[in-house]
Amino acid sequence: MAQAKGYAAQSATASLAPFNFERRALRADDVAIEIDYCGVCHSDIHTAENDWGGSRYPVVPGHEIIGHVTAVGSGVSRFKVGDIVGVGCMVDSCKHCQACNDGLEQYCLNGFVGTYNGVDKVDGTITLGGYSDSIVVHERFVLTIPEALDPSAAAPILCAGITTYSPLKHFGVKAGDKVGVLGMGGLGHMGVKFAKAMGAEVTIFTRSESKVAEAKKQGADHVVISTDPEQMAAVAGTFNYLLDTIPVQHDLNPYLTCLKYDGVHILVGLIEPLEPAVHTANLVMKRRVIAGSLIGGIPETQEVLDFCAEHGISCDVEMLAMEDINEAYQRMKKGDVKYRFVIDMASLKKAS
Helix, strand or coil, X not given: CEEEEEEEECCCCCCCEEEEEEECCCCCCEEEEEEEEEECCHHHHHHHCCCCCCCXXXXXXXXXXXXXXXXXXXXXXXXXXXXXXXXXCEEECCCCCHHHHCCCHHHCXXXXXXXXXXXXXXXCCECCCCCXXXXXXXXXXXXXXXCCCCHHHHHHHHCHHHHHHHHHHHCCCCCXXXXXXXXXXXXXXXXXXXXXXCCCEEEEEECCHHHHHHHHHCCCCXXXXXXXXXXXXHCCCCEEEEEECCCCCCCCHHHHCCEEEEEEEEECCCCCCCCCCCCCHHHHCCCCEEEECCCCCHHHHHHHHHHHHHHCCCCCEEEEEHHHHHHHHHHHHCCCCCCEEEEECHHHHHCC
């Protein structure tokens, strides 16, 4: 076993603080990685603070990991020492069910193992994530980072990127389609970039007039102020797809009326009951669909990394020292980041 250090929450009310622990010894199919960068996701906060229930403490968050390989197990063939690699939201699955065989490990019929707060399928230990200096991961769940990508800005592609790319790809967004993106945060700004790269005409829906210029800067063709009834009425029945990245309760009904017949409203940000209720006439009368999507499988996550390299897409990031993580959490709760924090793990190594 190897000694590791990171930051952990010891309870739902505790701030993250330095934490020393052990990483497992290499199994034959494992890759050992020294972490260089780790993105900060809202899921990290929800888990650290037990907002969804079921958090197992200590929690070491972090599932947008970029680093370099330091060792490989005897059975590893895809990676070698020195490779620049990534680890996203999963570190294992059953690897043999229909979903896993289809490369959709995020829908593993026996449950995937999260990069943190998961249960290791071999030894039953709780997984500890990327707010640390190192990690050990099964070869299947390690991604190759293309040379064309800036490693620090690539980290959020492993969660925010794949979360928005996967549904756009799955539902077949193509050149000429009209795509609305709801929300202008870490997910939303990546959704704009992907939809534009796929050839769509993209509109940002936002509640704030102050975000109009920023939305255009990110590449949006149009901006709709969702609190303005006249603007909403003007786009009724015009969109093929709505990519909904809003993570809090909101009324879907006004947005559904903006879809064409056969239009699809895709939820990627909200993981709780819909309130207020959806009026089914908004679905039945136009054969509209409400769908959901969760990250992507390992093949598709590699695909989005390659897509970003090909199209020059990266996440807009603000670099962060590990010791400033609690302040970053408070800023994220206020929406005070454009658009993703990334921890520079050199700050953790320097502190030792």
